[in-house]
Amino acid sequence: MSDRDSLVENGFGWHSNPLAETVGPVWQWRAIAVDSIIMPQLAGSAAMFKTAVNAGVSGVRRAMFPPLCLGCRRMTARPGTMCARCWAKLAFVERPWCAVTGLPFDHDHGEGFVSAGAIADPPPYDRARAALVYAGLARRLAQDLKYNDRTDLAPWMAGWMARAGAEFLGEVDLIVPVPLHRWRFLGRRFNQSAELARHLAPRFDVPCRPDVVVRTRRTRQQVGLGIRARQDNVRGAFHVPDAMRPRVKGKRVLLVDDVLTTGATVSALARTLRRAGAAGIDVLTFARVVPGFGDDEAERDFDGGSRRPI
Numbered sequence: 612m613s614d615r616d617s618l619v620e621n622g623f624g625w626h627s628n629p630l631a632e633t634v635g636p637v638w639q640w641r642a643i644a645v646d647s648i649i650m651p652q653l654a655g656s657a658a659m660f661k662t663a664v665n666a667g668v669s670g671v672r673r674a675m676f677p678p679l680c681l682g683c684r685r686m687t688a689r690p691g692t693m694c695a696r697c698w699a700k701l702a703f704v705e706r707p708w709c710a711v712t713g714l715p716f717d718h719d720h721g722e723g724f725v726s727a728g729a730i731a732d733p734p735p736y737d738r739a740r741a742a743l744v745y746a747g748l749a750r751r752l753a754q755d756l757k758y759n760d761r762t763d764l765a766p767w768m769a770g771w772m773a774r775a776g777a778e779f780l781g782e783v784d785l786i787v788p789v790p791l792h793r794w795r796f797l798g799r800r801f802n803q804s805a806e807l808a809r810h811l812a813p814r815f816d817v818p819c820r821p822d823v824v825v826r827t828r829r830t831r832q833q834v835g836l837g838i839r840a841r842q843d844n845v846r847g848a849f850h851v852p853d854a855m856r857p858r859v860k861g862k863r864v865l866l867v868d869d870v871l872t873t874g875a876t877v878s879a880l881a882r883t884l885r886r887a888g889a890a891g892i893d894v895l896t897f898a899r900v901v902p903g904f905g906d907d908e909a910e911r912d913f914d915g916g917s918r919r920p921i
């Protein structure tokens with residue numbers, strides 16, 4: 612292959628080519644001209660064009676999709692943020708809390724303190740944490756994700772969850788969302804827990820495995836059921852397929868759900884995963900019912916009477 616052929620073959624590799632030394636004076640001149648005069652100008656023009664296009668695109672995008680508050684949909688400065696008024700309506704679950712259930716205490720008993728309830732009746736999971744108290748705006752965000760197809764909320768909700776579950780970082784091997792029964796999945800088209808889990812997985816740097824456990828029974832909606840009825844409703848509802856057992860055996864699983872009410876669902880799931888050989892099970896939810904810290908609507912979701920099921 613001649614140098615000239617290589618030039619043609621190299622085509623647009625002109626900047627970095629060794630032409631100046633390997634081909635004749637005409638090519639050399641052209642190469643120098645291309646390198647020193649034309650390319651910088653083209654590159655400069657291209658960069659200016661690109662910047663202008665980007666500015667134009669972001670301007671158009673901003674005009675068409677202005678950043679809106681996740682809560683009230685009023686304009687905000689940046690996407691994925693909340694206005695001050697909505698932010699003030701969120702009640703984050705803060706320490707001190709029970710080291711097992713994650714329920715907040717009135718006063719600090721010291722790090723690692725476990726509530727009397729968790730000692731008397733230990734849950735089948737190791738630790739549960741939640742980002743927000745299930746009330747007011749947090750309740751509405753959870754419902755918007757679940758019933759109003761607001762999957763755009765999931766990344767931001769997952770961000771708050773990652774903060775609440777920071778102690779799980781480096782301690783879990785895989786993330787498993789609470790599965791929906793396939794008929795309910797078809798009806799809703801997406802699983803809100805899987806949406807949250809999908810955005811959490813990169814933050815914990817572990818795989819999200821929605822396929823390791825299936826919901827074999829189509830259970831009643833938990834809304835309006837008391838604690839005992841909820842437990843009965845989800846008993847035996849989950850199954851780890853034989854092919855998936857090696858993925859669970861000896862692994863530390865982080866279960867992800869949108870809302871934790873009595874914990875009946877995650878408890879049933881935790882028992883199923885333990886039987887399949889899971890070494891540890893933690894639970895992370897976007898919101899949780901905190902007795903005495905809810906509001907009337909949240910209480911109705913829990914006790915019954917709401918037309919909007921949880």
Ligand SMILES: [Zn+2]
Pocket residue numbers: 680681682683684685693694695696697698
């Ligand atoms: Zn707002």
